[in-house]
Amino acid sequence: MNNKTDSQLALEEIWAFSGMDDSLLQRATLTGLEPVLPSVYKTGVAAQSTIAASALAASEMWRWRTGRSQDVSVDMKHAAIGFRSERYTQINEGTSKTFASSGVSDDPSEVHGFYKCGDGGWLQIHGNYPAHKLGVIEAFSCEPTKKAVQDTLSKMTSLEAETYLTERALPAGMMRTLDEWSVHPQGSAVSNLPLMEIEKIGEADPLNFSDNPKRPLEGIKVLELTKVLAGPLMGRTLGEHGANVLWLNAPHLDVIDGLIMDMSKGKYPAHLDLDDREDKVTFTELSKSADVFIQGYRPGSIASKGFSPYDMAKIRPGIVCVEISAFSHEGPWSSRRGFDSIVQTVSGIGREGGIAKSQEGMVHLPCQALDHGTGYLGAFGAMVALLKQRREGGSWRVRLSLAQTGHWLKLLGRLNEISSPDISRSDISEYLGEVDSPYGKVSFTKPVAVLSETPGFWALPPSPFGSYEPMWL
Numbered sequence: 001m002n003n004k005t006d007s008q009l010a011l012e013e014i015w016a017f018s019g020m021d022d023s024l025l026q027r028a029t030l031t032g033l034e035p036v037l038p039s040v041y042k043t044g045v046a047a048q049s050t051i052a053a054s055a056l057a058a059s060e061m062w063r064w065r066t067g068r069s070q071d072v073s074v075d076m077k078h079a080a081i082g083f084r085s086e087r088y089t090q091i092n093e094g095t096s097k098t099f100a101s102s103g104v105s106d107d108p109s110e111v112h113g114f115y116k117c118g119d120g121g122w123l124q125i126h127g128n129y130p131a132h133k134l135g136v137i138e139a140f141s142c143e144p145t146k147k148a149v150q151d152t153l154s155k156m157t158s159l160e161a162e163t164y165l166t167e168r169a170l171p172a173g174m175m176r177t178l179d180e181w182s183v184h185p186q187g188s189a190v191s192n193l194p195l196m197e198i199e200k201i202g203e204a205d206p207l208n209f210s211d212n213p214k215r216p217l218e219g220i221k222v223l224e225l226t227k228v229l230a231g232p233l234m235g236r237t238l239g240e241h242g243a244n245v246l247w248l249n250a251p252h253l254d255v256i257d258g259l260i261m262d263m264s265k266g267k268y269p270a271h272l273d274l275d276d277r278e279d280k281v282t283f284t285e286l287s288k289s290a291d292v293f294i295q296g297y298r299p300g301s302i303a304s305k306g307f308s309p310y311d312m313a314k315i316r317p318g319i320v321c322v323e324i325s326a327f328s329h330e331g332p333w334s335s336r337r338g339f340d341s342i343v344q345t346v347s348g349i350g351r352e353g354g355i356a357k358s359q360e361g362m363v364h365l366p367c368q369a370l371d372h373g374t375g376y377l378g379a380f381g382a383m384v385a386l387l388k389q390r391r392e393g394g395s396w397r398v399r400l401s402l403a404q405t406g407h408w409l410k411l412l413g414r415l416n417e418i419s420s421p422d423i424s425r426s427d428i429s430e431y432l433g434e435v436d437s438p439y440g441k442v443s444f445t446k447p448v449a450v451l452s453e454t455p456g457f458w459a460l461p462p463s464p465f466g467s468y469e470p471m472w473l
Helices: 006-018 022-027 043-066 078-080 128-140 146-153 159-165 178-183 185-191 231-240 257-263 277-287 309-313 339-349 351-355 367-391 400-411
Strands: 028-031 040-042 072-075 090-093 097-099 113-116 122-125 171-176 197-202 221-225 244-249 266-272 294-297 320-325 395-401 415-416 434-437 440-445
Touching: 006 022, 006 043, 006 367, 022 028, 022 043, 028 043, 040 043, 040 351, 043 072, 043 078, 043 367, 043 400, 072 078, 078 266, 113 146, 122 159, 122 339, 122 434, 128 146, 128 159, 146 266, 159 171, 171 339, 178 185, 178 339, 185 400, 197 309, 197 367, 221 231, 221 277, 231 244, 231 257, 231 266, 231 294, 231 320, 231 367, 231 400, 277 309, 294 367, 309 320, 309 395, 320 367, 339 367, 351 400, 367 400, 395 400
Parallel strands: 028 072, 221 244, 221 294, 244 266, 294 320, 320 395
Antiparallel strands: 040 415, 090 097, 090 440, 113 122, 122 171, 197 395, 434 440
């Protein structure tokens, strides 16, 4: 008789991608059960299992380097809170607490949100970033208000609007049902892919870990070129276990301060522009000693600048390259921009929430589960690939996407608890920490996974881009 919980079964499924001994799973203790968040899908299971997988990989890194084993435990409630870490990041001013801005606003001048189109269908526009908002206004030649955008969309079908905006490289998505997505060429392509891929892409001698580490990833250098949210979370997770993470962003690119505040813990955020000749030389030099390269930009974007995984393997034989995209590397949408909420909209997840709530349109998941899940899976994949590199050599590539994670979430089965109680603000105080930072005193969600010998922590406070120089420290 199988008495395993849904989270244990999900963890087993993820762990199979490591190729490592299943007996290591016995060192993971998973506490708590669904429902933990109001959801149609098992977001608590997804949170607990992906976080546990990354923590187990870190514990195996520790055992490989020191010969010492350790136990891992993950509580589902803490995991669910961790999957909303950006929501709980706050600047504490005296006795008051100010939420870090997520870029979401009820301001009528904001265009981010859901719109009903002329055919009765729905469209989501992702306009949190100023460049995307401006792009939508220019594309529609309308006033910079939600009402003006709505008036324009009332004269278009949802498919026309989606096509019109995405052809201009703007993040937008038409609401689809599960059945509509399953027969869509992109939905079909995603359904034929595994949850992730970890593959050798070149020959290289095994590299060495540094001796006598105090943490699982001590001495591991990580180059991170990401925006939001899965990629930064992956880098943050590697930093949680001791990696040296250099997070790079071009100074002219838009950022959302609240997300940077949440995701820069344990990192060195620095400015670097790959379109600048000198900065490109700097990046190449940094790459020559990097162990891991994370990139989360639109597929082909970084490769076009000369830094594809194969290019990186020539610059740094033995490197592990992790690529995160919205819709995967297969299918007609493989180069399309997208965000967690857009993927939920087009893949039927959002519509299922609306149906469960008996309302028209969409209700999205209670957390950005596709982003967070993909981030923790990416950290797991990076550590697995690092171990494979040290054991057998080679240069490695790890590929994931929000759409693949969304497909996996649906395969975990239904929860149908969208009306269950949510976690209240008063419930989370024991899961929060506080640190002095360039932003002021910031409260944040503590690391979720508990490792018995090397508890995770962030050695650096959250800092804005430009706080450090683009160099290894």
